[in-house]
Amino acid sequence: MIQSVDRAVRILTALQGARRMGLGELAAQLELAPSTVHGIVRTLLDHGMIAQERDSGRYRLGPATLRLGNVYLDTLELRSRSVPWAEDLAARTGMAVRTAVLLAGPGGDVIVVAHEPRPGGGRQMNEVGIVVPAHACALGKALLAFDPAGEPAFDTAGEPLRSMTGETITDPARLRTELAAIRRVGLATEAEEAVLGEYGLAAPVADHSGTIAGAIGLVVPQTEWPVGPGATDALRAAARSISRELGAPSWPPVVRDRPAASA
């Protein structure tokens, strides 16, 4: 691990938490000398990865980050393959459809890479790029259940997981039990665990190597919960079809590595 590169990414991550930061704030948060941070910041500045406010001297993220993120979306085959199926799903069920992938690093978050708005819902925010804790949403639980590296990620010595609402699962053991159930059924659910009044249903998507590439799911309003078998079957069919288009040999994806390391 290259030290200075690691620090550079940490700086970007810090700036993505607090919108604007002074050099001193950054140095304090990374526990480094201000001059050390300055060298890295200067380099990122030259590439447009961060920008400096001309008057206050503080730093923000720069436009080059937007370019990177946009190219990532373009190169993501999961996204392009999902779009037609998401449109179909939204038309059939009348609900919004999200596609998401697991985000690396600590925290165990998922990030939405495609979003099909609810039909007839007027102007809706584009939700591509939003981040949700994995353990608190159906998409995240589908990803955690089938990703061999996902489940150990939140295995932080039994300390409670971050709570979003009163319904969020904060007990790692209980989450692990639910993930095992999701592996058997091939579908994950969410009941007001991330946002009050919002329910969800999600299914994993596999790629040509047989491992999980992402998850696709329905955003279900409270009045529609629980969903009928029609929506469930349509979602399962869409996930299977996308996986097949990506070259997956089977669906639901098989979880390799450790079949049952838990008690």
Place this chain on the structure above:
Amino acid sequence: MIQSVDRAVRILTALQGARRMGLGELAAQLELAPSTVHGIVRTLLDHGMIAQERDSGRYRLGPATLRLGNVYLDTLELRSRSVPWAEDLAARTGMAVRTAVLLAGPGGDVIVVAHEPRPGGGRQMNEVGIVVPAHACALGKALLAFDPAGEPAFDTAGEPLRSMTGETITDPARLRTELAAIRRVGLATEAEEAVLGEYGLAAPVADHSGTIAGAIGLVVPQTEWPVGPGATDALRAAARSISRELGAPSWPPVVRDRPAASA
């Protein structure tokens, strides 16, 4: 300039040009030893800035880049201030509206940070994040004309600029003349210089320090060109209003630095 951080950003930039690259390709493009690149790549991998295809071993951009880009958009006051005015402009003129900023680094590109689709145009691609050469679009010319650091950026010893269509201005001297005219009028135009059949009109937006923060412009179809005074005035009014909301002391922005260093 920190060497390894600079190289890390170069790797990301290379990956944004070619969608997938092997380690050898990356090393060849950066003219470095493969093992050197590997260390940096490994670090970026751990942070999710890049991802590795499980079978081929090649590298792609990772989901963390999407998160960064999304946070950048959220923190951009230019964007949030532009949205209401862009909606109003689109409703008045019946055209799509784009807001863009100048992208740092070589090449002199602009990147779209907000996009209001043409009213009644059905499903349109979201153009946020697309990149256009600055000298080939109205938004870019508005930015170059009023950014003190913009004009010298393409001053590469008189060699011709990259051509997009037959109408693209490739002569730096001619571009400089046009930028001077834009500075006087406060509006930039574009006639099939980036995309055939597409015309454009753009105005600069200033921020509280008086310098240029971005540009807002209309995407004009061939049948609507040239636009009437109503659309021109509305665009100018929107640019002035956004600038005022950002705290700009004047509009059009004043170009400080060198008023006339050219011959």
Place this chain on the structure above:
DNA sequence: ATGGACGTTCGGCATAGTCGAAATGCGTTC
């Protein structure tokens, strides 16, 4: 079965980055 290509790992050397301290610029207070 064998060759090649690619990603990956390891260790020594030297460069390149880190950190302290001083300098500059700016806003604020008295």
Place this chain on the structure above:
DNA sequence: GAACGCATTTCGACTATGCCGAACGTCCAT
């Protein structure tokens, strides 16, 4: 209006860090 204080920025020396060459393992194609 002038001086204080904070913040970013610059500079220089030390040494820890990352760079590179070479060897290993693996996968694919022949």
